[in-house]
Amino acid sequence: MQSIYLPLAAVLLSACASAPTPQDVDAATRAAIASSFRAQGIAGMDRLANLQNQSNQACSEAMGQPLEASLAKAIEEANQKTVRPPADGRYVGDWREGERIAQNGRGLTWTDAPGALNGGSCHNCHQIGKAELSFGSIGPSLYQYGRLRGVADPAAPDSRAIVEYTWGKLWNAKGTNACSGMPRFGHAGILNEQQLRDVMALLLDPQSPVNAQ
Structure with missing residues (x-):
């Protein structure tokens, strides 16, 4: 069975003369992930349509380091706008x-x-x-x-x-x-x-x- 890591490995091995760019690695990673999944039951391929939203991508690129303050604020404000209060105004249940x-x-x-x-x-x-x-x-x-x-x-x-x-x-x-x-x-x-x-x-x-x- 073909390894799911071959697409990524191919990019890395082909870069002996020059290091792969982040775009190369990202594309190879996406290809490896896409080739490793199939639609079954409620798990559809649409989940791979957008592997990372803005906040996930920015945090991944930061590699564990704090985001620049203005970027963090912009991401938080954008996500805060998605919060929808309960339709009937009741916040607490059982x-x-x-x-x-x-x-x-x-x-x-x-x-x-x-x-x-x-x-x-x-x-x-x-x-x-x-x-x-x-x-x-x-x-x-x-x-x-x-x-x-x-x-x-x-x-x-x-x-x-x-x-x-x-x-x-x-x-x-x-x-x-x-x-x-x-x-x-x-x-x-x-x-x-x-x-x-x-x-x-x-x-x-x-x-x-x-x-x-």
Whole structure:
């Protein structure tokens, strides 16, 4: 079976006399990826139509270094404009459902049925509750998220700012951090509005395991 790395290797080996340009490597990488995927189930080839959007491309090119301030600001402002508040004005749902979503890593694979609800897979990157024995550490701990931010009642007027911030973070994390690796749950359609409300409740409801002492 032909290796998926041959297109990239060909470019690199042909560059003995001169180093390949970033454009050469990028084109070879795209060719290698395109030759390695096929459409199956809900996983269509359209996912390869635009491998990187502006923010992803800029952050990749930065190679772990901070973006230039004006570029980071422009990316964040563009992504912030995509944040859409809940249609009915309700930001907070049921934390019990939110916990199930956060602990569920299922979804968006070729074996999933069209229209099936996805999980949030939050536990892969964050600590969620005190009782958890295993959790990811790529993202910050979410334990005590609401309590530390003073959200005693998510519906109270003085809690509005953190409620809207949290919704925006779930909808499109690049609106506040240009190079965030967090899935853009709302913007990308990974979670629907009701699921987002339930995750909001998990983070903000004083009775949820996130805010339990």
